[in-house]
Amino acid sequence: MSNDTTRATETESGRTPSAASAAVSGILRLLLDLLAVSLWVLLLTLLFLETAWPRWAFYALLVAGVGVYVTVTAAWIRPDEN
Amino acid sequence: MSGRHIEGLVQRLATLRDRLETGMDRREFVRTVASGGFAIGMARWLGVDDFLAADDGEVPIVTALVRDDPDDPWTVRERTRYVPAEWYAAVEKAFEVNRRLARFAFTGYLGSAVIPGDYGSGTATVSVGLSSDGHSVGELLGEFAEGIDIDPETIIDVEEIQDGPEAYEPRFADSLADGSVPSGVACETPSSMATLGPTLYHPDSKQRFFVTADHAFGGDRDSTEDALSLPRPDDDAIELGDVVHYHPVEDVAAVEPNGWLEPASRIDAQSRPRVRGQFTKFGLADLVARDRELEKVGAMTGHTTGEIQGVDAVTCFTDEFCRRGQIRWGGEMDLTDGDSGSVSYHPDPEGEDGDVLVAGFNNARTWWPGQSYVWGVGAYRLTEKHGYHF
DSSP: OHHHHHHHHHHHHOSSOOHHHHHHHHHHHHHHHHHHHHHHHHHHHHHHHHSOOOHHHHHHHHHHHHHHHHHHHHHHHHHHHO | OOHHHHHHHHHHHHTHHHHHHTOOOHHHHHHHHHHHHHHHHHHHHHTHHHHHSSOTTEEEEEEEEEESSTTOTTOEEEEEEEEEHHHHHHHHHHHHHHHHHHHHOOTTEEEEEEEEOOTTTTOEEEEEEESSSOOOHHHHHGGGGTTSEEEEEEOOOOSOOOOOOOOOOOOOOOOOTTSEEEETSEEEOSSOEEEOOOOEEETTTTEEEEEEOGGGGOSSOOGGGOEEEEOOSSSOOEEEEEEEEEETTTTEEEEEEOSSOEEEEEEOSTTOOEEEEEEOHHHHHHHHHTTOEEEEEETTTEEEEEEEEEEEEEEOSSSSSOEEEEEEESOGGGOOTTOTTEEEEEEOTTSOTTEEEEEEEEOEEOOSTTOOOEEEEBHHHHHHHHOOBO
16 A cells, blocks of 8 residues: 555656656566565465365466456556556 | 545545456556466475375375486485375374484483384384383383384393304306496405495585495504405406595495496396485385385395384494484394495385385394394485485
8 A cells, every 4th residue: 555655756756757767666566566476475375284275276366366466556557657 | 544545545446447447458468477477486486286286184295316317316306295194293203202312312222213103093103222121211201202102122132242154155246347336246345345335426526436334444444444346256356446435423435436347326136226216214204104125135145125114213232322314124134244335225116117216224233132123324314414315
């Protein structure tokens, strides 16, 4: 939630973002994605270690979670860019 | 959270559906694929497949280190197997009890070994050798050993070493045409005769060694007595090389080849077994649970087979120190002077026909009444301590 507000202030301060700042924000976004996905994998792994659920459920939840994450975050980002 | 923030969030969520309806654009698609790939890659790296494939109540254990390519000793890979969790817990606890006993090393303690039960029973026993009835091992361990059977055995007359009848003819290496010497043939040190083991590899230096028992080189030695040679029935002995590493605790001596002969990952038995790797500690426990036997080829007694009597054993019968990580198997008739340095092995269940995995060395045997087995350091112990592998 908090990164939303920072992103909003970033765009306010620089209305015409340069290529460098675009690259920086792109890398930041990538790292954020990797962090979120890593946490999701870790959470699922711990969950499945506790339970004896099947393998297909693990991969289904893994991919579905990534899909939902991308869709939701993309929806937040889009209005800022347009 | 501030009220304004929540307001903004609610607004975003309210318009979420509209935005979702516009569909996924190319960038999102790429992001999903990339993140999904990363997620699956990370899950694989964490090894989730190992426990996901296990049934309820089962756990994976690493049973062996096996070469992918039999001709390339540096392609070692772990082999896993799923075993009942209850059995695993009992055996792991028995290992821990055994470790504690070895650390206490109380007066009268001569050694101990773990004897895993079968998979159905889900139990394990620790057999403890005592020189007198003075101690109650159960009391000593207190509640710690709860759930583990302790089997105290009183051993008498350990001091007397009886030499068995010496009616054996040593087995000599017959064909040296391919320039390599298999395991199970006689080798000669300046002071005695022993059995040659299969090639011992060291992954750090990428070296190959001839290997035999350290005690075959005698107690007090100087640098002129490091040579290992290959005796032949009608000819002069051929020099194999000089010892570069003595490991007295494990009772292993690594010899660097310096002649035209090279060590081989083969065993000189009728079926010409090829050594493809080695068992781990739990791999040996698995063999006990499934009632499997070990085999060996000694230069004196030749090919014999026998049941495993204990794994991760501690023996304090010889020398002033205790030896750990030993295997007890077979009977005392399976080993005599000159068989030291031979290896015990078992067929590789998933390998090609004739592939075997090494369990450990055979370096000594019981000579007192009441117990009958051969013992020697487990291959896994040698790997843990010094990095070598078969």
